[in-house]
Amino acid sequence: MGLRSxxxxxxxxxxxxxxxxxxxxxxxxxxxPFVTACCGMEYMSVSASHYDLDRFGAAFPxxxxxxxxxxxxxxxxxxxxxxxxRRVYDQMCEPxxxxxxxxxxxxGGFYDNYATVQGIDTILPVDVYIPGCPPRxxxxxxGLMLLQEKIQKQxxxx
Amino acid sequence: xxxxxxxLQNKFSDCIRETNCHLGDTSAVVNxxxxxxxxxxxxxxxxxxxxxxxxxxxxxxxEGEPRFEIxxxxxxxxxxxxxxxxxxxxxxDPQVQTVSDLWHIADWYEREVWDLFGVxxxxxxxxxxxxxxxxxxxxxxxxxYSIDKRQPLVTAEGTNNSQITPTLEQSQQAMEEYVSEENxxxxxxxxxxMGPSHPAMHGVVKIVLELDGEKVVGxxxxxxxxxxxxxxxxxxxxxxxxxxxxxRLNYVSPIINxxxxxxxxxxxxxxxxxxxxxYIRVIMSEISRIADHLTCIGAMAMELGAMTPxxxxxxxxxxxxxxxxEVTGARITxxxxxxxxxxxxxxxxxxxxxxxxxxxxxxxxxxxHRLLSRNRIFVDRVxxxxxxxxxxxxxxxxxxxxxxxCGVDYDVRKTFPYSNYDRIDFDVPxxxxxxxxxxxxxRMEEIEQSCRIIExxxxxxxxxNVMVDFTGKEIPAEKMAxxxxxxxxxxxxxxxxxxxxxxxGAGESEHAEVRHADKRVSLPAKEKTYAxxxxxxxxxxxxxxxxxxxxxxxxxxxxxxxANGELGFYIVSDGSDKAYRVRCRPPCFAFVAGFSKxxxxxxxxxxxxxxxxxxxxxxxxxx
Numbered sequence: 001m002g003l004r005s006x007x008x009x010x011x012x013x014x015x016x017x018x019x020x021x022x023x024x025x026x027x028x029x030x031x032x033p034f035v036t037a038c039c040g041m042e043y044m045s046v047s048a049s050h051y052d053l054d055r056f057g058a059a060f061p062x063x064x065x066x067x068x069x070x071x072x073x074x075x076x077x078x079x080x081x082x083x084x085x086r087r088v089y090d091q092m093c094e095p096x097x098x099x100x101x102x103x104x105x106x107x108g109g110f111y112d113n114y115a116t117v118q119g120i121d122t123i124l125p126v127d128v129y130i131p132g133c134p135p136r137x138x139x140x141x142x143g144l145m146l147l148q149e150k151i152q153k154q155x156x157x158x
Numbered sequence: 159x160x161x162x163x164x165x166l167q168n169k170f171s172d173c174i175r176e177t178n179c180h181l182g183d184t185s186a187v188v189n190x191x192x193x194x195x196x197x198x199x200x201x202x203x204x205x206x207x208x209x210x211x212x213x214x215x216x217x218x219x220x221e222g223e224p225r226f227e228i229x230x231x232x233x234x235x236x237x238x239x240x241x242x243x244x245x246x247x248x249x250x251d252p253q254v255q256t257v258s259d260l261w262h263i264a265d266w267y268e269r270e271v272w273d274l275f276g277v278x279x280x281x282x283x284x285x286x287x288x289x290x291x292x293x294x295x296x297x298x299x300x301x302x303y304s305i306d307k308r309q310p311l312v313t314a315e316g317t318n319n320s321q322i323t324p325t326l327e328q329s330q331q332a333m334e335e336y337v338s339e340e341n342x343x344x345x346x347x348x349x350x351x352m353g354p355s356h357p358a359m360h361g362v363v364k365i366v367l368e369l370d371g372e373k374v375v376g377x378x379x380x381x382x383x384x385x386x387x388x389x390x391x392x393x394x395x396x397x398x399x400x401x402x403x404x405x406r407l408n409y410v411s412p413i414i415n416x417x418x419x420x421x422x423x424x425x426x427x428x429x430x431x432x433x434x435x436x437y438i439r440v441i442m443s444e445i446s447r448i449a450d451h452l453t454c455i456g457a458m459a460m461e462l463g464a465m466t467p468x469x470x471x472x473x474x475x476x477x478x479x480x481x482x483x484e485v486t487g488a489r490i491t492x493x494x495x496x497x498x499x500x501x502x503x504x505x506x507x508x509x510x511x512x513x514x515x516x517x518x519x520x521x522x523x524x525x526x527h528r529l530l531s532r533n534r535i536f537v538d539r540v541x542x543x544x545x546x547x548x549x550x551x552x553x554x555x556x557x558x559x560x561x562x563x564c565g566v567d568y569d570v571r572k573t574f575p576y577s578n579y580d581r582i583d584f585d586v587p588x589x590x591x592x593x594x595x596x597x598x599x600x601r602m603e604e605i606e607q608s609c610r611i612i613e614x615x616x617x618x619x620x621x622x623n624v625m626v627d628f629t630g631k632e633i634p635a636e637k638m639a640x641x642x643x644x645x646x647x648x649x650x651x652x653x654x655x656x657x658x659x660x661x662x663g664a665g666e667s668e669h670a671e672v673r674h675a676d677k678r679v680s681l682p683a684k685e686k687t688y689a690x691x692x693x694x695x696x697x698x699x700x701x702x703x704x705x706x707x708x709x710x711x712x713x714x715x716x717x718x719x720x721a722n723g724e725l726g727f728y729i730v731s732d733g734s735d736k737a738y739r740v741r742c743r744p745p746c747f748a749f750v751a752g753f754s755k756x757x758x759x760x761x762x763x764x765x766x767x768x769x770x771x772x773x774x775x776x777x778x779x780x781x
Contacts (some may be wrong), residue, residue: 034355036362037384037777038409041490044453045479063357076453078780080291081383082311082360084354109404113305113387114292114298123311132489 002118021156026148027057027097032068032092034085037075037103039134041120056144070147071124076104077117089124094155096146099126102134109133162206162241170196175246181425181714185242193245194255200232200241201260208232211257211742212717214267216275217730220301224248227278229728230257231715231743235566238573240450242715244779247277247493256282263555266751274299274389289382289780299388306477347375350762354383358461358766359774365765372762374697377754384776388521392740396706397423398495400740405491407742408778409452411483411721413439415778417514419740421576422716422727423497427679433738435499436577437619441492441512443577443718444608444615447518449478450721451601451608451772458598458770459530462539467526472602474522477515484508493681495708497682500676509616516609523605531599540594544756544768551592553750558723558745560772562661564592570719582614594771611689620671638646639688660722679707722746722773744778 035043044054046063053059062068065088087099100120103109106129108118120126127150130143159209163177171644172696173192177186200208210233217227233240247254256279258265268279269288276297279285287294293312296303337732362383370378388407392400404419405412417439424431431439456471479489484505487490494501495717530536547563569586571579587603589596599765669683677696686693699705711733717726723745730739749772756772757765 015728022555035360037386038406038490040360041453044457044472047474048476049469050473050476058221076384076386078385079294079309079311080385081354084383088355097345111386111391112392113386114303114307114309115387117311136489 006012017158018156019152021158022154025156026104026151028143029056029058029070029097029147030060030062030068031058031070031072032063032065033072034087034088036077036081037092037104039075041102042134042137042140043074043101046140047139050111051141053141053144056141058060058144062082065089068092069096070138071096071098072101073098073105073120074101076102076109076111077120078115079115079117080115082123083102083124085120086123086153092103094145096145097151098124099143099147100129101143102135103131105129160638161237162200162208162239162641164342165203165206166196166200168452169199172321174412176251176292180712181389181428182720183242183663183695183713183715184240185244187246190228190245190247192767193228193243194257194260196243197230197232197257200243205237206234207236208239209552210235210557211261211263211267212240212724212727213715213726214257214264214271215740216271216277216299216543216744217739218301219277226275228250228254228271228277229741231728232728234621235568237687241284251307252277253280254278255280258282261602262550262553262755264750268745273297273581274596277380289385289457291382291656296382298387298720305387306395307439320440342529345370353622353769358769359459360457360770361774361779361780364493365753367765368409368573374757374760374762374765377757379750379753380767381641381750381776382780383591384605384780385456386781388742388781392737394736396735397737398700398706401493401495401716404742405493406777407744407781408450408720408722408725408746408775410775411443411450412490412492413446413486413494413719414494414720414725417443417577418716418718418720418725420495420497421718422714422729423709424679425499426675426712426716426729426731427707429498429674429676429679429697430500431674432671433578434456434503434620435673436653437498437615438504438672439495439577440579440582441504441612441619442482442614444611445481445512446476447721448605448608449475449482451605452478452519452522454721454773455598455601458594458767459526459536459765461770462536464530464533464536467529470522470525472528474519477518481508481512496675496679498679499672501672503672512612512616516565516612519605520609523602527602531602536710537595539764540595540596540767540771541762542591544771545591548592550752550755554755555748556752557748558722559597559604560749561601563589563596569772570717570724574717576716576718578615578618579611581618584611590660594767597771627659643688643690670672673721704735708733708735720745721780722749722775722778725778742778742781744781745776746779748770 033043047059071089080095100106104111105120108116128143128147130139132139163184163186167174170192174186176187200206212233213231215229219225225485226247228245228247229242245254256268268282269286271277272285273287274297288743294309295534348369350369352367354358354362359369364380366378367374383748388403391403399633401416403416407415445574450474451472456468460468483489486494501509550568553563565588567586567588572586584607587600676695681700682693687697708732711731712729715726715728717724727743728741729737730737758770
C-alpha cells in the first residue's frame with residue numbers, strides 16, 4: 001500500500017491544480033499559538049506526545065507571525081490584548097487561517113464582562129471554532145481536521 | 159487580646175478606632191493618617207516583626223460612609239501571627255499614604271487598588287494603571303461600575319501610549335535621547351519590548367527592557383492582559399456559582415483554588431466538612447500540585463531547549479489528568495469542590511489506580527533528574543541566575559516554592575494547617591541561594607512530597623459508607639427523576655439511585671460522607687430531592703436566586719498552599735446570597751512584581767529561564 005499503489009504503475013496522476021495545492025497546504029500548516037489562558041494547558045497536551053498534533057502536519061509552532069499560516073487563538077482575549085492579536089494577524093502572510101480555540105475565543109464564554117472581548121470574530125475573521133472550556137484534545141484534533149477539509153475544498157490563489 | 163493589639167493600643171491609642179477578633183482573625187481599624195506609622199511599627203518592632211505584607215486590598219462600601227476600606231494583611235514569620243489593619247477612606251478624592259517605601263510589593267498592590275477602585279496613594283512613586291489599559295475610563299471594581307459596561311476597543315492605530323510596540327522611529331528616537339554617562343564614557347541604552355506575545359512568555363505579559371549591550375539595566379513589567387474580572391463576577395453570582403470562576407484562576411491546579419474558596423466560605427459559615435471529605439480534598443489538591451509542578455518544570459526546560467523533559471512530564475501530567483477526569487469528569491476546569499464538601503465521592507478502585515499513576519510519575523521524575531539535575535548545560539544556565547535575596551523576597555511578599563528556594567521554611571500547610579494536613583507527615587524542601595536551580599530542585603522535591611502525602615492520605619482516609627442496607631432495588635437516577643416528576647414517589651425513598659459521580663454528583667449512599675449535613679449549604683442527595691417534599695424544598699431553597707448559601711454578615715480570610723504559594727481568599731459577606739466582595743490573593747502576583755529585581759544585571763537570555771522558574775499563571779495573576 002501507500003503512494004505506489006495509489007498512483008498505480010504508470011506514475012501519472014491527474015488532478016485539478018486547486019486540489020493539488022489544497023492537498024499540499026493542508027498538511028503543512030505552521031501554527032502561531034497565541035496562547036493567553038487556560039486553553040494553553042490543553043494546547044500543551046495536544047501538541048505533546050500523548051495526543052501528538054504532529055500527525056496532522058501542524059505541530060511545529062512558529063512564533064513569528066511572518067512564518068506562520070495558522071493563527072491558533074488559544075484562550076480568553078481581553079480588551080487589553082485584542083489590539084495585539086489583531087496586529088499579529090495583520091503581520092501574517094496570505095494564505096492564513098484562524099482557529100478559535102476554546103469558547104472564550106468563540107463567544108467570550110461565561111466571561112460576559114467589561115474586560116473580555118465577546119468572541120474574536122469581532123476583530124478578525126475566523127475559519128474554525130472549537131468550543132469547550134477548554135476543549136478536549138480530541139475536539140482540537142477534530143477542529144484541525146475540519147480546517148484541513150476546508151483548505152482542501154477551497155479555491156486557492158496562486 | 160492578642161499581643162499585637164495590646165502593643166498597638168499602648169502606642170497608638172488615639173489612632174485605633176476599633177479592634178476586633180472575629181473568626182480567629184485579629185483586626186484593627188485605624189486612622190488613615192496613622193496607617194503608615196502603624197505599619198512601620200508593626201514591621202520593625204522586635205517582638206512583633208510583621209515582616210510579610212501578605213495582601214493589600216480595598217473594599218468599596220458603595221453608599222456607605224466612609225466609602226472605601228483599605229485592608230492590609232500582615233504576617234510574622236517569627237511569631238506566626240497575622241493581623242489585619244484597616245483604614246477607612248472617604249470620598250471625594252479618596253487618598254491614603256503609600257506604604258511602598260516599607261514593602262516593595264506594596265508598589266504593585268497599590269497600583270492595582272488605584273486601577274480598580276480609584277483610591278490614590280500619596281507619595282507613590284509611579285501610580286499608573288496595572289491591570290486595565292490606559293484608555294480605560296473609570297474604576298471597574300467600584301460598586302457603581304456595572305459588570306457588563308464595555309468600553310470601545312482600542313485599535314492599534316488609535317493608541318497613543320505605545321501600548322503595543324513602539325514604532326521603529328519612536329524607539330530610535332528614544333535611544334538617541336537616552337544617553338547616560340558612565341565612567342566618563344557616554345553609554346547608549348537600548349529599549350526592547352518583550353511580549354505580550356512572545357514564545358517564552360507563556361501567558362501574556364509584557365516586559366520593556368532597558369539594555370546595555372546584552373545586560374539588563376532596568377525593566378518594566380506590564381500585566382493585565384488576561385484580566386477577566388474574577389472578583390467582579392464573584393460579587394455578581396451565588397456562592398456556589400463562583401466555583402467555575404475559581405477553576406480558571408490558576409488553571410494548572412484548579413482544585414486547590416476550589417478548596418481555598420470553599421474553605422473561606424466555610425469559615426464564614428462556621429462549618430467543618432467530614433473527615434473523608436477532608437482527605438479527598440487533600441488527595442485531589444496534591445494531584446493538582448503535582449500536575450502544576452510538572453508543567454512548570456517541563457515548560458521551563460523546554461524554553462531552555464531541553465524538549466525531552468517536557469515530553470516526559472507532559473506524559474506524567476496526562477496520567478494526573480486522567481485521575482482528575484475520573485473523579486471530576488473534567489480534565490482541567492473541574493469545579494469539583496462545593497461549600498460543605500465535594501461534588502461526589504471517589505470512584506471505586508480509585509486508590510489502586512492512583513498508586514499505579516504515582517509510580518509513573520516517580521519514574522518520569524527519576525528520568526528528568528538524570529537528564530537535568532546534573533546536566534552541565536542546564537546547570538550552567540540556571541545556577542546563580544535570577545537569584546533574589548531572602549530580604550528582597552520577603553519584601554516582595556514571595557511565598558511558596560519561590561520563597562522556600564531562598565531558604566525560608568514557610569508553607570501554609572505547616573504554618574496554618576487545614577484539611578488534616580497536620581496529621582500527615584511530609585517535608586518542606588528549602589533551598590539556599592534563591593536562584594533558578596534551587597527553585598527547580600524545590601519543585602522536583604515537592605512532587606515527591608506530594609506523592610507521599612497522597613499515599614498517607616489513602617492510608618488515613620475513613621472508609622466510605624459505600625455499602626448500606628436498603629430494601630429497594632437499584633434504579634438509574636434519570637428514571638428516579640422521571641418518577642418523581644410525575645408524583646410517583648411511593649417507595650422511592652427506599653430505593654437507591656445509580657448515579658455517575660462525575661456527572662450527577664453524590665447519591666444517597668455516599669452523600670453523608672462527602673457533604674456537610676448542614677442544610678444551609680449542602681444540596682440534598684438526589685434520591686431525597688426527587689422522592690421527598692423536604693428534599694425538594696431544600697434543593698430549591700439552595701438553587702433559587704436570592705435564597706442560596708447565605709453566610710452571616712462578616713468577613714473571613716482563608717489561606718491555602720497553592721502550587722505557587724499562599725493562595726488566599728478574602729470574602730466580605732453582607733448576609734445575602736452573593737458575596738459583597740471576594741478578593742483573591744494570587745501567589746504569582748508577587749513573583750511577577752519582583753521580576754524586575756530578579757533580572758537586574760542578568761543577560762538578556764537569562765530572562766527566559768528566570769521567567770520559566772517563577773511559573774507565572776496569567777489567570778491567577780490578572781484574575
